[in-house]
Amino acid sequence: MTTAPILLAYDGSADADRALEWAAEESRGTGLPVRVMTVEDVQETPMVVSMRHGVPVAVASTVPEVLDRARTALTGAGVGVATFDHAVGSVVGELLEAAASASLVVLGSRGHAPASEMILGSVSQHVARHATSPVVVVREPRDPGARRIVVGVDGSPGSRAALELACRRAERTGGTVVALHGWYVHVPSTDVWSAVPRSLADEDERRRLLSESVAGVREDHPDVELELEAIGTSPATALVDASASASLVVVGARGRSFVGGLLLGSVSQSVLRHAQCPVAVAR
Structure with a gap:
């Protein structure tokens, strides 16, 4: 039986929280560990440059807070083993590379574009198309009680x-x-x-x-x-x-x-x- 982790793409958005709940349930049912990954779509540094009055301003990355939130949620959901990774680069590229060693990829259908620039609306489509492992794209069900x-x-x-x-x-x-x-x-x-x-x-x-x-x-x-x-x-x-x-x-x-x-x-x-x-x- 595989012990490859469940890869959870997480950016702190509402859909990412739903994906976290889905991954936690899968982890409890299968005994597989969860690997949480947050990706900043910047090339050189985890600091994000924004503009204020036309002048570049360095804004501290929000990734530590996002990962802490995921850690707290997974612990509360009863997940026994979880690891947390912060990657910098192409969101799709980093997730596809990590997916190669995962048993399953779980991500939200849409995210938001905070400092991390992790826009899961397009990311989920690309990962689902090209990942070598199964992919679950999580969104709120129309019928929450459906079985x-x-x-x-x-x-x-x-x-x-x-x-x-x-x-x-x-x-x-x-x-x-x-x-x-x-x-x-x-x-x-x-x-x-x-x-x-x-x-x-x-x-x-x-x-x-x-x-x-x-x-x-x-x-x-x-x-x-x-x-x-x-x-x-x-x-x-x-x-x-x-x-x-x-x-x-x-x-x-x-x-x-x-x-x-x-x-x-x-x-x-x-x-x-x-x-x-x-x-x-x-x-």
């Missing part, structure tokens, strides 16, 4: 990794896993000689794909309550709609090609932008 973990499934290796991540979390939290397969519905032909709704012709095939995709998971995680949903709408729309009543949406970093019906490279990005709950990108 459904929704997973985008298309039969690809990426979706299998997503389903495995969801089931492991459900085992710890007691939530229900919803395996959701959406597909692009072709518009029926307007030719009166062949006006057959092609979307109906492959519905059975789609449901069969979904059942086959979860067969092994049922065996590996017999105690997890698993529901199957096949919806004839675009995958991104199906997942975003389902996120309104979910505690977490899980997608693979990449799925099948467009010809296969589900392009998770773009779907995952759309879900990251529009989901109404935290999103995990599995690898």
Whole structure:
């Protein structure tokens, strides 16, 4: 079993606090340590230069206070082992480098731009796309009491990794896993000689794909309550709609090609932008 830490990107914003709570819960459930990282996007010094009446003024870094706040919060949340790092440089670059030795990266969907210049709105998108480890982007859920973990499934290796991540979390939290397969519905032909709704012709095939995709998971995680949903709408729309009543949406970093019906490279990005709950990108 891995002992690689959970990497928490933290800047003291409201979304970063939510990410801290998520990481703390994951740490308690898995026993993994937490590595907190705050990054100042400056090249030479942890002092930030601002302008006052047109004159450069050195402003002391707020990083020590931010890390102290994270330390206090994690201790109060019952996290046994945590380390705290302050990096100076490219926010995305520093986080991606640290992610290479992490079991999971957790960060808020948006941050703020204090002295640290850590703007997580763009950072979260870049890290989720390029990290080599799974990434969880935390935002306030629309339904705080939701216990459904929704997973985008298309039969690809990426979706299998997503389903495995969801089931492991459900085992710890007691939530229900919803395996959701959406597909692009072709518009029926307007030719009166062949006006057959092609979307109906492959519905059975789609449901069969979904059942086959979860067969092994049922065996590996017999105690997890698993529901199957096949919806004839675009995958991104199906997942975003389902996120309104979910505690977490899980997608693979990449799925099948467009010809296969589900392009998770773009779907995952759309879900990251529009989901109404935290999103995990599995690898």
